[in-house]
Amino acid sequence: MNQPSAPNDIRRDLVALLPKMRRFALALAGAAAEADDLVREACARAIQKSHHWKGEGRLESWLYSMVRSLWTDEAKKRKGMRDAAAEPGDDAFGKPAAMLVGMPEGLAASFLLVDVEGFTYAEAADILGIPVRVLTSRLCAARLRLAAIGVEATERRA
């Protein structure tokens, strides 16, 4: 009997990683529409270049690097337009997301990679294309800012 094969198809991995890719793209771009455009473009590129992926390390690392690279190119083209696009609260991801990505540029992505995704400082800095020293500083700033946001949120609820 000819059974259908389950080939090692990167498209299946991409679909499974979509929520995480969107979250990372949102941390970079600050707005859901831009994040989805980045993810769409990155996925198309990943499929085209899938033969470069040798299965070593985490696939997310390769994909996030691609998203970040696309975002850097995009940011150069549209310098200064981010603040207008990223209206806090005006987003498909809801209020908590708007609060996170409303932090100064670079903080959310650094925090996400290290504290949520579990990358080492070196790996995260590599993905973001920044020196470890800068990542360390951004991570610290993000944690302190999030602590303040958390306190505000608790007080508001009380």
Next chain:
Amino acid sequence: MTETSKEIDIRLSTFIDGEIGEEERHEVEALLVNDPQARASQDALKRGRDFGRHAFDEMLKEPVPLDLVRAIKTAPQPRRAVRLPQASRPNFSMKPTGRQALACGLLLFVVGGAFGYMLGAPPLAAPSPDALASVSENRDWLEDVAAHYRLYSRQGPHLAELPAGKPADILDWLTTNTGVAFRIPDLGESGLAFQGARLFSAAGIPAGQLFYKSAEGEVIAIVFTKSRPTVNPATESIRDDIGVVSWSTPLATYAIVGPSSNPSLDEIAAKAAGLI
């Protein structure tokens, strides 16, 4: 905030992650023992980390846009460039003698004449109507399979004609009407529970349909019929929001049908193919 306190915060932050040298670690530990302000900062850093983690985890609960999923699943795979091993090419100098040039000219004349004669000859036979019809029938079959899934997967309590509790009746009924001997696959490993079966007509031929449900209420169907035009190797196609993975054996044609957003349809198909 002074530069010094900022630097202390950064050291405390790296200390939390263990990304700090041995000597520096001892310094930070001593600082935490002696300086209440440092302890407060470290608590704030940890609170921020926990709050941020929770908030980012919440973001994963947002539904993924279906068009993104479709864009990925329908994207063509790139062709791989295959480089065949080649023997090193011997050096060849292009200096023909007069005789060689004449022989070459004659050879080219003969080959050119033959090529021209073939071009002028009546065209080769067009693809047979049978071949065209089989492609068209296969497309119709998949359309019917997707259409029936779309209709019945939304019927809630009326999903199946015969419920899962009557497996012997299902086997007898569908085998008799479709002419396909089959077993009811247990897809519990894929988180799918058998719900029952239906009989319908796809491209004018009886087809059996076995329904399964996931814990989230997602309906997956296995469809089988007497052998259709070959669909090997297994192929996945998308009809709007429905994904169909189909494959053939010498005796029957099968398909797994489900939401196109389900990334595991081909895995389920592989399991079902081994069990049915």
